[in-house]
Amino acid sequence: MKKNKSKSLNQQLKQAAMQAKGSGTTEHARKLHVKRFSSYLKANNIQIRDISQIKTKYIQGYITQRLEQGVKKRTLKNEMSAIRKVLRMENRSKLANSPLISNEALGLTGDSRKGTKVAITDIQYQEIYQKAFQKSPALAATIEIARVLGLRGEEAVQSCQSLKTWQTALTNGASRLKVIFGTKGGRPRETTILDRTRVINAINNAVAIAEKQNGKLINKATLKQAMTYWRNHCSAIGLTGKLAPHSLRYAFAQDLMRYYKAQGHSEKEVMAMVSMDLGHGDGRGRYIKLVYGNTGVEQ
Template sequence: MGKLGNEMKVLAKHCGGSHKTVNDRIHIVQRFDHHLRALNVQIQRVTQIKVRHIESYIYERLAQGIGKRTLQNEMAALRAVLQQAGRKQIAEHERLTNKSLGLSGASRNGTRQAIIPDHYRHVLETARAKDPGLAAVLELARLMGLHSQEAVQSVQSLKTWQQAVERGDTRLTVIFGTKGGRPRETVILDTGAVRKALDNALAVAESHNNRLINKPDLKSAMDYWHNQAARMGLTGAYSPHSLRYAWAQDAIRHYLAQGFSRKEALAMVAMDLGHGDGRGRYVAQVYGVGG
């Protein structure tokens, strides 16, 4: 990484936000720096960045088939870094609006589907035959509506969750791998299934150096999870996130059955997923939940 990349990285850190947001922003500016260097653009300071440089980057990303929602986020990161560097004029330039760049009109509707039971069973059986630890992570993700990172780091909470289930608690606290590092509470939809999955995961972990995914660090564990999940059939519309979609739909039905209104049920599921109660409409839109 050159001088420009290093300067942008420092600025990206200073923009603030959660650990994940900062990390994502750093990756974006590094990609932008790499794009300019690949084109042999000889600039070394953020003060030298021109409108055409950012246009060129976004058009290349569009040509690569990167989604508009993703590119809106990338532009937001680049604007934040430019603002941080005092380049407000460039950050707010009319040629760099989402509309001018051809990024407007992207839908937040969920692009993936809730995994269907037959496909889930097939993937789980394949995982059990290949790697019991991976299968345990997969099962917890489906039964608790976990993000991939939460599922991969779930081994750290297995005993706490097991004790909570034994006490008769109706909710479990998710701490590790959450977005922004904010703990969240999620409702137990099927106590028997969750208890069985936790007992199994603990047994697997005890025979695997207290790990479910036997990798030395989080990055290699996440890479392994994503690669293996795709090989087993969790890809496209049925990505690992489809497990969370299916859980969200189950949770909606759970709350409706308890007598909550649809609006209340959506708000409850939004909180269970870690989005906050004000994002019920978002949950309905992104997770495509009925009810």
């Protein structure tokens, strides 16, 4: 990437974060991570003006401070992933790949993702749904779509673009629906219809709402504004912490596990199929079992 010497370091980092590939949600997180790193440099009077001047010791100091602040290792792994991505975008691959700033060297190994989120229970979901409906029927409809199809937040917000296609597919007897918009890395996938009646009702309701809102579920001018609304209002009704919006996806994943298991599939097959439904590919069964299958809810 060509450098712009008139830009501040923070602006350079932000630009590189925006230009790296990934979904809108990934880009949003990456920008926050590099902004935090830039703020650390400024707060510690590290006077550099260009990404080419970033040194190993600056990254080491940043992670050390974050660990001392009690930030979870998993979070710091994500931050380092963002920093490495930006460094590679700026032809700093040698630094990005340096063993001196590997997760092991930075003391970020030994953590586990097990239990970082939980699957929302049916009772919890009904409470959340009612709060959402009182605030906005459109928000409630988006939450229901996310729950019945196992969608990520951005997928749910952008699902308005697929609602009528899904309606037609359901009318034609489809057992799976294609998720195209808002997917991680822009990779389309298919998700299994578990409760057909509930899915039909959710989609029909969402279509009716979107038709009154310029074809949108979250009626904002831009995707960025829609995602900000989604995150803020989900948090306001209680979808936060371990019950973040992703808990809807965890619950769907566990429904899938029970469904495939009831069909007589082996555990390995179950995890592989769930992984594909969630958009992780068939080779991440162990990851699925650890992250989605052990969330404190009886299987």
